Amino acid sequence: MDYGRIERELHIEAAPEVVYQVISKAEHLREWWPDEAEVEAVPGARGVVSFGDPNAPDAKVVPLTVVEADPPRRFCFRWAYGQGEAAEPANSLLVTFELVPSGTGTLLRFTETGFRDRGWQEEVLVARYGQHAAGWDHFLPRLVAYAARTVSKP
Numbered sequence: 001m002d003y004g005r006i007e008r009e010l011h012i013e014a015a016p017e018v019v020y021q022v023i024s025k026a027e028h029l030r031e032w033w034p035d036e037a038e039v040e041a042v043p044g045a046r047g048v049v050s051f052g053d054p055n056a057p058d059a060k061v062v063p064l065t066v067v068e069a070d071p072p073r074r075f076c077f078r079w080a081y082g083q084g085e086a087a088e089p090a091n092s093l094l095v096t097f098e099l100v101p102s103g104t105g106t107l108l109r110f111t112e113t114g115f116r117d118r119g120w121q122e123e124v125l126v127a128r129y130g131q132h133a134a135g136w137d138h139f140l141p142r143l144v145a146y147a148a149r150t151v152s153k154p
Contacts, residue, residue: 003129006112008140014147016099019106020072022147023097032142034062039077041069049079063087067094074098078114089117093132106147110140 012019022028024041029049036054039047045066052059064079065087076096078087085091098109115129 002116003125004113004116006110006129006133006136008108008110008136010108010110010140010144011102011105012108012144012147013105014151015104016072016101016106018151019099019108019147020075022143022150023108024069024071024075028146028150032146033139039064039066041071041075042066043069065092068096072099089114090119093118108143110136112136 014022022032024039026037026039026047029037029039034049034051036050037047039045039049043066046063047066048061048063050059050061054061061083062079063081063083063085064077066075066077067087068074068076074097076094078092078094081087081092093112093114096109096111096113098111100107100109112132115125115132118125118128120128
């Protein structure tokens with residue numbers, strides 16, 4: 001296995017405009033991905049996503065920087081870099097959501113890249129890649145379900 005990129009394709013029963021909101025707005029992100037999110041969908045904007053109880057010692061707060069915001073087609077951000085650092089290819093991972101109209105819904109093409117660029121030793125690379133792949137396998141189906149529910153709300 002290459003351990004260089006995670007790729008997923010998902011069909012979502014919602015228009016690209018709805019899906020874009022679900023992947024780029026903090027109030028929607030909190031419904032399917034992190035426990036807390038602070039982000040603005042503007043290139044260069046810095047934010048954070050948090051996992052777990054923010055008052056607990058094992059809470060994880062992860063910085064992110066928006067790289068591209070092209071509604072309703074594409075949203076990209078760099079994340080998983082050190083607090084206080086600027087996101088760069090050598091110290092972060094790049095997440096890309098591409099949205100393609102598909103019938104009455106959206107084909108979402110998801111990628112996360114940059115694992116090999118981090119310079120991790122092989123065992124760390126394999127472990128981090130596995131953690132992220134398992135995480136996205138858990139969270140992306142939640143995105144699909146949430147986006148579909150968002151469309152069906154009165």
